[in-house]
Amino acid sequence: MRSGNGHSGWDAFAVSSADGTVIRGISRPGSGETLVLVHGVAMDSRVWGDSGFLDGLPDAPVVAVDLRGRGASSHVGTAAGHALDRYVEDVRAVLDRFGRERYIVFGLYFGGRIALQVAGADTRVVRAISFCAHGEEVEIPADAVEEEARAVEGPGGHTYLRDHFTAKGAPAWMVEACGRVDGGQLGAATRGLLHGSHRRTERGHPDQDLVLITAAGDADMATFHAGEKRLGARLWLVDSPTRVQAAARLAEVGHRVAGLLEAAPDSARAAGTGAG
Numbered sequence: 213m214r215s216g217n218g219h220s221g222w223d224a225f226a227v228s229s230a231d232g233t234v235i236r237g238i239s240r241p242g243s244g245e246t247l248v249l250v251h252g253v254a255m256d257s258r259v260w261g262d263s264g265f266l267d268g269l270p271d272a273p274v275v276a277v278d279l280r281g282r283g284a285s286s287h288v289g290t291a292a293g294h295a296l297d298r299y300v301e302d303v304r305a306v307l308d309r310f311g312r313e314r315y316i317v318f319g320l321y322f323g324g325r326i327a328l329q330v331a332g333a334d335t336r337v338v339r340a341i342s343f344c345a346h347g348e349e350v351e352i353p354a355d356a357v358e359e360e361a362r363a364v365e366g367p368g369g370h371t372y373l374r375d376h377f378t379a380k381g382a383p384a385w386m387v388e389a390c391g392r393v394d395g396g397q398l399g400a401a402t403r404g405l406l407h408g409s410h411r412r413t414e415r416g417h418p419d420q421d422l423v424l425i426t427a428a429g430d431a432d433m434a435t436f437h438a439g440e441k442r443l444g445a446r447l448w449l450v451d452s453p454t455r456v457q458a459a460a461r462l463a464e465v466g467h468r469v470a471g472l473l474e475a476a477p478d479s480a481r482a483a484g485t486g487a488g
């Protein structure tokens with residue numbers, strides 16, 4: 213039986229973020245801890261089904277967010293409106309809406325960095341998992357970002373991204389996701405990276421379980437190890453030469469996350485040490 217929004221068993225939701233922006237997404241009931249999913253820059257909440265991530269998590273309650281300017285959420289035209297703190301407010305408004313005391317937040321690429329940032333700000337997050345983005349301070353190359361913003365907001369924006377990701381060996385679901393995002397929002401979101409996304413993330417609570425995931429062949433592995441040490445995070449590796457190609461491993465990662473949920477005793481941290 214397909215519900216009104218075209219996803220069988222899923223319900224659409226809408227909440228107002230702190231600045232009034234309407235954040236939408238889809239949710240489904242389940243048993244155990246609620247998984248909140250945060251997509252990357254040129255994506256929307258459809259990536260979780262398309263990538264096979266959800267195949268390994270048939271029973272978990274899931275809330276899949278559309279960040280502002282993506283999916284069904286409201287558009288925001290300014291770079292400042294796409295600052296990291298706005299995205300954190302978006303996710304926290306969604307946590308408020310579902311009223312649970314504990315959440316697991318899983319993010320893809322920049323969505324993973326948002327997940328870590330939300331964990332630093334909100335102790336309801338008992339576990340945060342970042343797929344292929346670390347939480348360390350980075351030097352944002354303003355010129356490269358401006359160049360990329362111009363490329364993605366222009367008429368050839370989708371082609372730029374599709375060609376770039378295809379050349380990097382990204383899976384089809386990731387290449388296709390780019391075509392669903394409005395060019396103007398891609399430009400604003402890209403320039404938005406200059407508004408606070410350079411900041412490192414901090415642990416929000418000693419008992420939080422923080423997990424960083426990256427490709428075994430990641431050239432930037434040292435930064436992920438730095439995150440392990442500084443944040444007391446765990447590092448999962450997927451068998452892939454690069455972070456972009458690791459996107460093809462999301463179905464496997466979904467199964468691994470399911471293993472974490474099964475092993476979850478009272479404190480997420482204990483699960484972190486036990487489940488391996």
Ligand SMILES: CC(C)[C@@H]1NC(=O)[C@@H]2CCCN2C(=O)C/N=C(\N[C@H](C(=O)N[C@@H](Cc2ccccc2)C(=O)N[C@H](CC(=O)O)C2=N[C@H](C(=O)O)CS2)C(C)C)[C@H](C(C)C)NC1=O
Nearest residue numbers: 252253254321322345350356357360364376402405409455
């Ligand atoms: C490859 C190219 C098409 C890609 N562009 C995108 O895709 C989207 C669409 C347009 C803007 N886009 C960004 O992402 C911004 N542009 C970049 N960002 C740098 C980056 O390092 N970003 C991190 C996350 C992050 C952010 C801020 C602070 C820390 C970390 C990241 O995770 N990057 C991976 C690629 C990888 O790890 O090799 C991906 N990110 C996509 C996503 O987040 O959805 C999916 S793949 C920062 C340092 C300026 C770089 C840079 C050349 C300008 N271009 C990309 O990265």
